[in-house]
Amino acid sequence: MSTTYAKGFTAAGIPIGLKSSGNADLALVVNTGPLQNAAAVFTSNRAKANPIIWSQQVIADGTVSAIVLNSGGANCFTGSEGFQTTHLMAEAVGEALGISAGDVLVCSTGLIGMQLDREKLLPGIAAAAAALSADGGPDAAAAIITTDTHPKTATRDGDGWKIGGMAKGAGMLAPGLATMLVVITTDADLTSEQLDEALRAATRISFDRLDSDGCMSTNDQVTLLASGASGVSPDIHAFTAELQALCMDLAFQLQQDAEGASHDIVIEVMSAATEEDAVEVGRAIARNNLFKAAVFGNDANWGRVLAAIGTTQAAFDPYDVDVLMNGVRVCTKGGPDRPREEVDLTPRQLLLQLELHAGNAGATILTNDLTHDYVHENSAYSS
Amino acid sequence: MSTTYAKGFTAAGIPIGLKSSGNADLALVVNTGPLQNAAAVFTSNRAKANPIIWSQQVIADGTVSAIVLNSGGANCFTGSEGFQTTHLMAEAVGEALGISAGDVLVCSTGLIGMQLDREKLLPGIAAAAAALSADGGPDAAAAIITTDTHPKTATRDGDGWKIGGMAKGAGMLAPGLATMLVVITTDADLTSEQLDEALRAATRISFDRLDSDGCMSTNDQVTLLASGASGVSPDIHAFTAELQALCMDLAFQLQQDAEGASHDIVIEVMSAATEEDAVEVGRAIARNNLFKAAVFGNDANWGRVLAAIGTTQAAFDPYDVDVLMNGVRVCTKGGPDRPREEVDLTPRQLLLQLELHAGNAGATILTNDLTHDYVHENSAYSS
Incomplete structure (x- = not known):
């Protein structure tokens, strides 16, 4: 169930023509609340893609309503036109959902140095918003893969609360092979500060320890969204332990599907x-x-x-x-x-x-x- | 003419059965003087092969009479038995030539973690000493190659003095692909200190800038031997310039023959x-x-x-x-x-x-x- 396993989230994944294969290439995950707390970690590469530059601003206040992700283009080293495209993606999500663009994270993955096609992207976002559903997690997980042979998802259960997540790529935050994008959702009631602390503790010993080919991406992003919909405030240590287990699960899945690997x-x-x-x-x-x-x-x-x-x-x-x-x-x-x-x-x-x-x-x-x-x-x- | 291009050197390269192919695998280069000045630079890998540990001691006083090199085994991580083998190689050269083992450099290249076969090596050194000749440079150059497709040699002419050299491997000092072994000889009349300064200046912008696959060897060694047989003491800047040109020549040859490369x-x-x-x-x-x-x-x-x-x-x-x-x-x-x-x-x-x-x-x-x-x-x- 991926990002819709925990309560308080809807998701969608649809094809909008960015990939020449015609496969799904746009994913949207929305936090329906009541809380909209979030944390994220980003690539440590100094060469940052436009969606990274954007998302680092959005996460600053710890509030996120939605995250939109596209495969079929990294939107990196695409100049001011490229940054404007990222901004327009967030605006399109905001308009479709009646939320602020400033609460929308953006992730992109694909070839560097190529402009994304706005003619496909912006109407595509409206279509994805129309396709949102409470069981859309698997569709979203399928829409973010690139050279992956299959989608990666994982879930964990706490005492009255849940965590679910999706991942693509085979890599790590610093450095990484291809781009690693991860979105994790929980219905636990936790503050942004608690989420940030737990996410850093979990990624440090999972995604950060995955080094498939030593090449750091410009677009890596791991995001954790909390809806609070379970009404349960878990012990932070118990939550962190489950989050670590989920991140390790996804990290092993990424390793096992690394490009061309036989061991x-x-x-x-x-x-x-x-x-x-x-x-x-x-x-x-x-x-x-x-x-x-x-x-x-x-x-x-x-x-x-x-x-x-x-x-x-x-x-x-x-x-x-x-x-x-x-x-x-x-x-x-x-x-x-x-x-x-x-x-x-x-x-x-x-x-x-x-x-x-x-x-x-x-x-x-x-x-x-x-x-x-x-x-x-x-x-x-x-x- | 490789290492016998300059006056005052003899060399040999023969097969002694270390390589299963039966190709030449033992090289010997001897400085017949009148000077026996020398300088060398070594891998910066902390994991050093036995011949590196030995040769760093030998070069300390700036005096070298001969250098023996084997392919077919790196003699690295072979414990005290392996170090004793390196010592016995130097002793065998000393005995055959009537010189001190303490003035004999040793280089090895091949698989790590495997003992060299002394039964083949020590009689082989006596046979190589018997085969020494004033035009043995090309034979020596052929005996040190491993996965190289051909031997690498280069020569330069100064005003009344000469430099010649041979190289194997495709790599650099820090780090390097496979093992890089280089022996350069000159008949110029220069002190060990001058040779050391010139060699460091030359390797810094040649072998040190060759990074074929980022893997540093345990056995890299670049040696410069001076016989003084020309009777000419060149200007140190002129000598350094020619030495740099020769090192660049060999570095490009190593790049062009790097394992499996197509560009x-x-x-x-x-x-x-x-x-x-x-x-x-x-x-x-x-x-x-x-x-x-x-x-x-x-x-x-x-x-x-x-x-x-x-x-x-x-x-x-x-x-x-x-x-x-x-x-x-x-x-x-x-x-x-x-x-x-x-x-x-x-x-x-x-x-x-x-x-x-x-x-x-x-x-x-x-x-x-x-x-x-x-x-x-x-x-x-x-x-």
């Missing part, structure tokens, strides 16, 4: 001096093309793991590191242990575990292998 | 606030898989260039950047200019020019595209 790699960095060190070490592996290509070739090339982490500033002794791949200890104290041929890399998931022996902190980073299909998808099609 | 991308970053900013911006592009895959697909996707540089800390306004691809101005002030279809990407070389409009500094970074063949070579074969 999902879970990098578990243990006994690090600090969590920051563990994240830096995990990311260095997640961005090493040589290691990722070896995994594609079912080669447990742990030497490339150590070569990758040697480039970091994290505290550890390269000659005191242990490496396990799918449970096989291939490296002990920076030297060869079990033969790497013992590692079975035929399953889609690879669990790569590192013991840094430098402290008690840890972190898990999610990535994918580097495959022929990744190169094909990103060379044969513009996005 | 050589020259990234020229202009009007940066500082040279460091220009290098950071250039590297961010050189490491962006999405842009590199687009180039492979002959797609002038300049949006991916701007998305890549937006992740840097360099001083510039993303909405004041111009981008030219093979002379076509596809982006002006962060917005679309000429249609990207006008860019002809069928030639192997792509000149990507960026105007940051932030100052008067600049830098050029060399990289390659991301291709099916890159993934294939790095997934199907262990290295």
Whole structure:
């Protein structure tokens, strides 16, 4: 049920001709209240798309009535004409719903450097508003996908309240592969400040730890909307825990559908001096093309793991590191242990575990292998 | 003539069975004097191979009599047994030539985490010493290649003195693709301090600016040996200029033979606030898989260039950047200019020019595209 699982929301997803495929490409999610509290996190890329620039202003007061999302064009590096298009999208939503454009978030995804077609977009928004329904969540989830092979949705249940969400893309906030757009709705009664705190806590260990190809998008946005329609004010810790679980669920779905990937790699960095060190070490592996290509070739090339982490500033002794791949200890104290041929890399998931022996902190980073299909998808099609 | 172009050097390159192909895999270059001055630069990876750890000690006094190089195994993360092998290699060279093992540099390249076969290596070194000749440079150059399709050599002539060199790999010092090994010889009469200064100046703008796939090797080493056999003490600026030209020549050869590449991308970053900013911006592009895959697909996707540089800390306004691809101005002030279809990407070389409009500094970074063949070579074969 996606974004209409929680009470107090309507949604729609329809085709308006931005995608040449004719598939659905416009989504609208509306908070029918009674509350209209919201929080959002955005790409940390300095090169920000027009909808990011717009939405950062809208979220400033913590009040959001609706969010409109289009695939088929990123509206990034499109100059003042492009920003005006984003503004007109918010105005069109405001006009159709009788709300202020200043309470409408906008998200776009697709090719950078290309103007969106207003002739299709603005009437399309009116049509989407007319199609809004209390069970429109799945349609909205389908309308935001680009190279995804299927929509991603998740739900969680609290004590008298619910959370639901949809996601597209395969990436993270900083950095990300393609554009990641996530909309999460809840009927819990929480303030914008509480939502912001919970959302930052949840994204920090979910979407922020997903690093499929090291490329940060100009358009990433994760939004959390609260209607308060359940009438229940949950304990903030209980809410945050469910929100984290939902975000992890969506993050795994994004990883499993990453462009062209044939392996999902879970990098578990243990006994690090600090969590920051563990994240830096995990990311260095997640961005090493040589290691990722070896995994594609079912080669447990742990030497490339150590070569990758040697480039970091994290505290550890390269000659005191242990490496396990799918449970096989291939490296002990920076030297060869079990033969790497013992590692079975035929399953889609690879669990790569590192013991840094430098402290008690840890972190898990999610990535994918580097495959022929990744190169094909990103060379044969513009996005 | 490679490393035997300058007077005062002998060299050899022979097959000793480390490579399963049976191709030459052991090279030896000997400085016959009268001087034995030397300088070297090494990978900045903290994960250093045993030959790097050894050679950093040998070069400390600026005196080197010989350098031995093997392909067929990196001797990295091989523990104390591996370090002992490196030591025994230097001892074997010392014994064969009647010199001190402490004046023998060692380089290795190949798979990480695998012991070298001493039964082949040590007798092989004696055989290489017996094969030394004043025109053995090309043989040595052929013996150090791994996935290279051909040996790389270059020569330069000064006023009464010469420089010659050989290189393998396609990468850079920090970071590098596969392992880059370079040996340069000169018959100029220069001190170790002069050689060190000249070598650092030359590598800084040549090998250090080559970033084919962003992966730093554990074994990179660039060595400069001076015999003084010409009897000429050149002006240090004239020498440095010729050395830079020779290093650039070898760097371009490495780029043009990078694993699986179908395009050589020259990234020229202009009007940066500082040279460091220009290098950071250039590297961010050189490491962006999405842009590199687009180039492979002959797609002038300049949006991916701007998305890549937006992740840097360099001083510039993303909405004041111009981008030219093979002379076509596809982006002006962060917005679309000429249609990207006008860019002809069928030639192997792509000149990507960026105007940051932030100052008067600049830098050029060399990289390659991301291709099916890159993934294939790095997934199907262990290295």
